[in-house]
Amino acid sequence: MIYINLNKKKKIGTSININTFININTSTIKKILIICLIMMLTATSYGCSKAAKSSSNNVTTTSLNQELKQKAKGYKNEEYQNGKVPLQTYIKMEGKIIQTDNKNKQIVTKSDRFILDNNGTKYQMICGEKITVKVGDKVTVYGTYYGLVQVDEIDVIMN
Incomplete structure (x- = not known):
């Protein structure tokens, strides 16, 4: 105390x-x-x-x-244009990334929209994968077709 x-x-x-x-x-x-x-x-x-x-x-x-x-199916451009590809089908597509809505304008990351050029036909994609790819990359995308493609997997094709 x-x-x-x-x-x-x-x-x-x-x-x-x-x-x-x-x-x-x-x-x-x-x-x-x-x-x-x-x-x-x-x-x-x-x-x-x-x-x-x-x-x-x-x-x-x-x-x-x-x-x-393995489940993904590749379709011809004519099948997409003629509405022969069922909605919500898992698809595979190859092409070159030519544009993105990313602020950087040169990279594609998760949730970005991008345009894939497949033999002269352009397709709108939404990147659902945590990956970074660049505009100009040749890629194979796997995703669900909804009129546009929700991409689940992107493989970069090495030249």
Whole structure:
């Protein structure tokens, strides 16, 4: 306890009894340490399990993309123009990116619209993939046809 003489505004004595102020014995300290250790192990194992789930999601996404690529069907330009391609069909198309609505005007990223030139016929696409490709790149796109194409996968064709 601290005693202060209010008349002189000066400390006249200090005494603190730690046992009465904080009444903790060794068994309580051990319990607190065990609880802290359990909490740290729980937090660590939670982080590890999230990393494992993330890597399994990547494997699932990759295998899903491979399955969709095999399922995708290529159509001729005349089939698109004559309305022979059913809506919501998974398609495959090759061509050259000639324009984008990206602010940069030279790259295509997720959610950007772009124009794909396929043998002189232009198609509007919406990029649904987290990838960056450039205007002028020759690509193969895989996506769902809605009159325009929602692109799920883009493979750049190397020259």
